[in-house]
Amino acid sequence: MNRLLELFASRPDQYLSGEEISRTLGVSRSAVWKQINRLREEGYVFDAVPRVGYKLAGKPDKLQASSILAKLKTNKLGRPLFLFDQLDSTQNEAQRRLSEGAEEGSLILAEEQTAGKGRLGRSWHSPPGKGLWMSLILKPDIPFASAPHLTLLTAVALCRCIRRLTKIEALIKWPNDLLVAGKKISGILLETRLEEERLVSVAAGIGICVNLEQADFPAELQDKATSLMLAGGEPVDREVLLVAFLEEMEHWYELYLREGFAPIRTVWEALSTSLQRRVAVGGVEGMAVGLNEQGALLVRLDDGRTVPIFSSNIAESTPAG
Amino acid sequence: MNRLLELFASRPDQYLSGEEISRTLGVSRSAVWKQINRLREEGYVFDAVPRVGYKLAGKPDKLQASSILAKLKTNKLGRPLFLFDQLDSTQNEAQRRLSEGAEEGSLILAEEQTAGKGRLGRSWHSPPGKGLWMSLILKPDIPFASAPHLTLLTAVALCRCIRRLTKIEALIKWPNDLLVAGKKISGILLETRLEEERLVSVAAGIGICVNLEQADFPAELQDKATSLMLAGGEPVDREVLLVAFLEEMEHWYELYLREGFAPIRTVWEALSTSLQRRVAVGGVEGMAVGLNEQGALLVRLDDGRTVPIFSSNIAESTPAG
Incomplete structure (x- = not known):
């Protein structure tokens, strides 16, 4: 010491x-x-x-591997657990461990990321001690075309876990941002490896702003991001949240492997803030009406046609009212 | 020395x-x-x-990076070139280099692989000095669902290059084995990374049995594999073959990015030994009749329905006569 x-x-x-x-x-x-x-x-x-x-x-609220594992009741997810004080990014570490043969369920956690990865090549702000920055390794035996399902599944698990634990009414913005009162509270980024058309592994990167204070967010995120503590008015025990998430994730993952995408789709649609709103994405504009069986967002154009859109960045325009 | x-x-x-x-x-x-x-x-x-x-x-026939680069007339493919005497596998090295930000066109070559990777988790026999064992890094801006196109494209480029250079009548066995007189002469394995539904990178692993002698193949491959030298009756200059392949590959890759999958599909079908034959794959049995636009093999069942099959291991049964 x-x-x-x-x-x-x-x-x-x-x-x-x-x-x-x-x-x-x-x-x-x-x-x-x-x-x-x-x-x-x-x-x-x-x-x-x-x-x-x-x-x-x-004293700082530090995550302890032994205390996490003592609480964890999952069959697979979260074991083995690799906890770091600092990493470039948990996704990079997950990729390194995948190259060395890391098994399904492996979890990489870092108190701080110096180069956290967000979607579309953006960075993810990951200050020490106040968030959960992690990557979970999955190796489902599913066709490569089903990869989008896992992104939506992860959002469902995280949204349900937050609602159950904190009573905060988180909603899912397509495809996988969690919002509280219009502000982003977490980010999800799945990196998938294929061998030919076989899905070999998924590193599910999940960042949750747990106990960040307003001042912890950089200027450009002040209006756009929030934390569970700011939204709920009290700090959340990160280890309790982590364990609850892994259990929720395992529940939905096992359900998905058993019954396919249909139950995930139903719950995703119920938790989504994107549906019944006008969206504009990649030249297409219309009303978001649901997901199709591949996990694409169905957009009803003004001419009545409905087209499937895979994830990219959608800009929400006016709410449908 | x-x-x-x-x-x-x-x-x-x-x-x-x-x-x-x-x-x-x-x-x-x-x-x-x-x-x-x-x-x-x-x-x-x-x-x-x-x-x-x-x-x-x-003296051994050793590849020389300087002499390869002096012959190479591509815009991008094959540069930078990383040549090793020995690697575990060029695919593993490609993954390591991708993690460090390797750019499109990068080529990893090894005189010998100690743990060469084949499809479906199999190993790939890669003795020193007599083959081309390589991984080519591509970063095309295409939807993730188009990943199968690149496998078929690689097979087309290699098949055309062999026919042009050696007059050996290589044929493509679906999805991407090259056969000469029914024996396998090369193997192709594409490993793709996705971020969400964005295709981020492809490591195209290509193994070509160039100057292997019969005794160079292990017992279990004696009846199944051959080399360009055995098939054509004379040794093939590995550097000339490599350069010709990279040029052919670049031609088809640029064409694909410009015009999509249709031209690749036409040439693949013309070079294929799998069509108009009965195939049995994953419970489905029928006549292979072509590719669909996603790159799946179309199989016409005995009841007249046609179903698309993505790559896995197809067992050819009786030729259609």
Whole structure:
């Protein structure tokens, strides 16, 4: 453990002056100050009282593999679990582990991503300690043309889990963004590998903004993104959420392998905020009316024809009212 | 260069006795003998005359990146070129390089693969110096559902290139094996990565049995596989073949991106040995009659219905006569 943290641990609930810390650890005052700031960035909370000193008032909420596994009741999903303090991106790590033969159910978790991946080559903001940034490895025996099903399935599982656990009324924006009151609360990105027409593996990347505060979002996301804590008014235990998600995911995944896409489609449609709205995508504009059996969004054009659209970025125009 | 090879190079066309070599290099007679055997495994040919000695009579046919690039007239395919003496598999290396951002056209070549990958999880026999074992990276901007097109396109390019260069009448067995007189001469395995429904990259693995002799094939392939040299009666220059393939591949790839699958389909059907034959695949049995626009094989059942079949392993039963 860090010597500064040891010192605070040996004097619980006491204020320690900068000079005292500096003397005890044999480092300069400015080194003490720098270290306290670094720990704050990691999620430690210090009360600072001028001319009195610092008190350790809170520790970061760190994920613990042992405590997650102790709570987890899934058959497969989440095992083995690989937990990192920091990764470039959990998707990249998943790809590396797939190349080494990682098995179905493997879960990669990182407290922080330095290059989190979003859809369409965008980045995904992943500050430490306040979100769930993960990649889940699946190896379903399904035709390659069914790959879109898994994206929709993941959105259904996450949406249901959030509703069940927090009472927040999350909705799915096609194909797989979760929205709360119009703001994005999570992102899903599935990377699939095919060998010829055989689906070999899926790395399902899932980012959930759990306990981010408003200030944790960069300027360009201030109006567009929110967190479960901001939406629900109280912090959410990340480990409890993670375990609930994996269990929900396993439920829908097993159902899908047993009964196909039909039940997923029904629930997706019920949870969707995209249907019965006008959408404009890739030159096509019309009313989104449902999903087809491949998982494409069905758009009814103004001339009455209905066309299937696979995922890309849809811009919602006016609500249908 | 190896000191033994240097010694032979300094005395061209001379026989050197084991004792002389041993004395000159300062190593034991048995070390000389071991090294000659090791060089033989690498493709060097030594004439050995009892009580006279050894003469270097042939060097291995080694691929040279500089000489390949000097011959290559493609716009993109084959550049950059990564040439290895030995790899686990060029497909694995391609995946590693894709994770590091390898660009379209990149080519991975290995003189030998220790764990070459075939279709359906099978291994691919890849002895050193006598074949072309490669992976070509493509990044076409096409819908994920078009992935099967690229498999068929690769088979067309390779089949045309072999026919043009060697006059060997290669035929395509659905989906992508090349046959000469009923024996397999090459294998193609495409590994595709999707992000959601966007095709991100393809590693096209291509193995061509160029100058393998009958004894180079393991027992279980003796009846099933052959090489261009065995089929055509003379060795084929591997670099010339490689360059011709990349040029042919680029031609069909550019045509496909410009005009879609229709021209590929026509040529594939003309080169195919699978059509107008009875096939049995996954419970379905009937007459193979063509490809549909997605690249699936159309099979006409005995009741008159025609069903599309995506690639898997088809067992040919009786020819249609």
